[in-house]
Amino acid sequence: MAQHLTAEQTPLVADLDQPAPDARLADVRVGVVTFPGTLDDRDAARAVDIAGGTSVPLWYADEDLQGVDAVILPGGFSYGDYLRAGAIARFAPLMGRIVDAASGDGGMPVLGICNGFQVLTEAHLLPGSMIKNEQLKFICRDQRLRVENAETSWAGRFTAGQEIVVPLKNQDGQYVADQRTLDELEAEHRVAFRYVGGNPNGSRNDIAGITNARGNVVGLMPHPEHAVEPGFGADLSGAGTVGMREGTDGLDVFVSVLERLTR
Amino acid sequence: MSETHFNLDTVEHAASTPDTELPWAELGLSEAEFGRVKDILGRRPTAAELAMYSVMWSEHCSYKSSKVHLSQFGEKVTEEMRKNLMVGIGENAGVTDIGDGWAVTFKIESHNHPSYVEPYQGAATGVGGIVRDIISMGARPVAVMDPLRFGAIDHPDTQRVVHGIVAGVGGYGNSLGLPNIGGEVEFDPCYQGNPLVNALAVGVMRHEDIRLANASGTGNRVVLFGARTGGDGIGGASVLASESFDDSKPSKRPAVQVGDPFAEKVLIECCLELFKSSLVEGIQDLGAAGISCATSELASNGDGGMRVDLTEVLLRDPSLTPGEILMSESQERMMAVVTPEKVADFEAVMAKWDVEHSWIGEVTDTGRLVINYQGEVIVDVDPRTVAHDGPVYERPFARPESQDALQAAHFTGSPEDAARPSGAELGPALLELMGSPNLCSKAWVTSQYDRYVQGNTAMAMPDDAGVLRVDESTNLGVALSTDSNGRYTRLDPYEGARLALAQAYRNVATAGARPVAVSDCLNFGSPEDPDVMWQFAEAVRGLSDGCQEMGVPVTGGNVSLYNQTGGVAINPTPVVAMMGVLDDVTRRTPSGWREDGQAIYLLGETADELDGSEWARVRGHLGGTPPRVDLGRERTLGDMLINMSRDGMIDAAHDVAEGGLGATLAEMALRFGVGARIGLGEVAERDGVDLFTLLFSESQGRAVVAVPRSEEVRFSDMCTVRNYPFARIGVVDAVSGTLDFQGEFAVALDALREAHEATLPRHFG
Amino acid sequence: MPRIIVDVMPKPEILDPQGKAIANELPRIGLTGFTGVRQGRRFELTVAGEVTDEVLAQAREAAEKLLSNPVIEDVVSVSELAEEN
Known part of the structure; x- marks a missing residue:
């Protein structure tokens, strides 16, 4: 059994045994998009801030990415998820800029978490869909x-095959795609994260997260941002x-992108 | 209601047609109340005025049957209790100072009847309504909790109600981004036709951000914003919420309200932006009685009057009559008062969030609430007579004749107690109890709620209290618990209410928090039944006495009456929501042990108190007198648990409540899947009870704690100094996977977990 | 296999948040020709044999009892799907 920290030993923000974060990480600006219903x-x-970076709030209706180095589409119920999860958010003006930046030469890192993953599939940055x-x-x-x-x-801090635990919370989390797409994802090692210890929602091939071919755009159904702070x-x-x-x-998901961008 | 009554029945017209028949009875007014309305106005009311008075004078809005009793909550407030109270009863929600410039507002409310008619929407809009109460205080909502009570678990209709209500609570709360951090789930046949859906919301703000519902400043503009007004729940306030269902009159069931959580989420963010920029002078949410309530309350709490043009209200259904517009309970609406120079900034915030709004009037210095429609005056009243001067009833009440017989029917020695288990039978008995509908795991329910969102949840179900961080820089936070035991309260309403208070207090203290404020939701049957009214009067007296004794004020709440089908009322169910403060939420005490070798102690003593217990419920018995409760002792126990937690003397704590010591030990072992070796012989001898009684009696003032070996001396010293009974009853065993009652019986944790977790999935899928 | 189509819509007087959200979005993507949207549900009931009056009556009963919630929804049509091919 791992050592159990007493209250006095419990650090307020992060594990004090970890080496101090690289000061250069703070220069990395990660945009976090708010849609109505996010x-x-x-x-x-x-x-992002606990990982050592600098978070930048982005508003869906703006046209400007404010020079951020990476973007997170967070979870929630954008537009209530009333039509399909993510279906309306993908038409937001800012989404056009994000699609351009992710697909362009720079290949800006984009992480869609939960509803953000759903937005990425509706925007066709990632294949498949969620039911x-x-x-x-x-x-x-x-x-x-x-x-x-x-x-x-978004995974450089991990080693392939490593197991992690993060909270899962959603209504429409069952990943589906046609067989050809699933075969392609598997063949190209584009399944980024997979459920283990039981498939929680019926997702095809136990898929929890996928990436595009370049590896800069990742969609992940569970919530790494809810496993970053002790307590x-x-x-x-x-x-x-x-x-x-x-x-x-979950913290290393965020540290990974900061390190990637300071390399 | 027919249109002819409402078609521009102007004030002028009303004055000239004193003999026009009005549907006051259909709208729920008594003849005497209608007479009073005429006296107040000096003429007959217009149709629109009648609509306003009828909803605002309903039981639900006016508290006309309960008011004379509720005043005790105010009268029994001491200086000690007032110390942290910033806003008390009477506003949308009470506000408590928790230190460092932070204030917390919380309130619990019922949405019982609508949740029986349409479980999903009833429960969803219940969450929506209480959250708007919190916003209207100027606070950011940060969590919800939902005490739920259903009929018998195996009754065919329970499926419909449970699935709908749980999905509704989750569907709305999850979509708002509010963690659901606790509550209760109870099954009892008495709630079959009257499920209880109580919803609690909590919000935080800086002291200077507190907002109140008043319309001041002549010339200030009045704005209605959020969703459009439709025909939702017209008459809901007076008809739905104050009359019991009677199959012979189905036409009185009004349309239900449908919630739009997305609209509410946007409304929350939009309101917070308004507050941040100080763009509103006063604000009021629209709940029961809709615009009638919002305009009359804003105006009567302000310093003047208000002029409103109902023609300006944005409608979803253009066929609504003015009376219907005034009564509509369409959800996700707010009303605010804005100074003329801030109108443009206000509109910019509306545009940013894409929220529709319409300027419907202004504050005046006339002292009158005047409402126009299509150029004609249809309401001209003193707003106080609508909002505050409703009827007050001293309903007759009397102790039911059957109460003596009920209290005489003790469990011990009853036919249901005939095959009392002993020895090796106690293992299966514990499994049976832990799998029973009311002690089984509620994970089937709580896993449908988001407990993570906002990132400040330090503890949630199944621990004793939900714990939230308020200040990210200091870890200052609050703990909340809701409790009620309708069976105890049925046996003795006075003691039952005090028991609910004691348990809520103990739960918050067990988590390590200092209890500071109460909100209550009083669910009872018909006040027109003297038996029920006696239960109500006794419970309020018990709760108000108890709050005084414990030094914790009631800051607000809600009364739900007429929870009965035919002549049969629910068990009286006063739900007590307790809030406590923790200086550092990362120090909260979990409800399960996990460190091998830690000592397990029982605090408090056990007597033969099985009346009203879960064991008696499993055996189909309800009678006798509930456990004795000594609130002074509860305070001492609470103090000890808080200090022990702060000083690092305990690593786990769990109160002993429903199901007794047996259930407490089982829950502590299951929390992290770590077993223990327990020896109860000495305690049984000390307290003079047999092992069965020690395991399943529900004596109060008890808790179980896990103490690190290095802290045992300090721990014992503290108990000794406080003169509180304590006994070492076992040791944590992280290896065996067993809860071993040494020399008596042992239960494998796997079997215990299976029994505990299978029940709800078996019934509900 | 013959199929029976059941269409269920929210009652006209009941708020339809789904339809509202879609209606608000349409003009933003340049589709301005609509003044309102209401979102309902369509069910397809597959029948083993012929769609007789009795089967249709059963479908109507299913629509009223199970497929719709009469408190907030109306069954707007129950009809046999015209044969494809």
């Missing part, structure tokens, strides 16, 4: 994942037992 925008921004969970219910739980591809812009994270960790809500496996 919910986890402040959480994603907090995760209602198999159980037809909202599911909130700590979820074990395997990092399948550690080469993407407010997951109850579990891929590395073993941790104290109540001390699981911070």
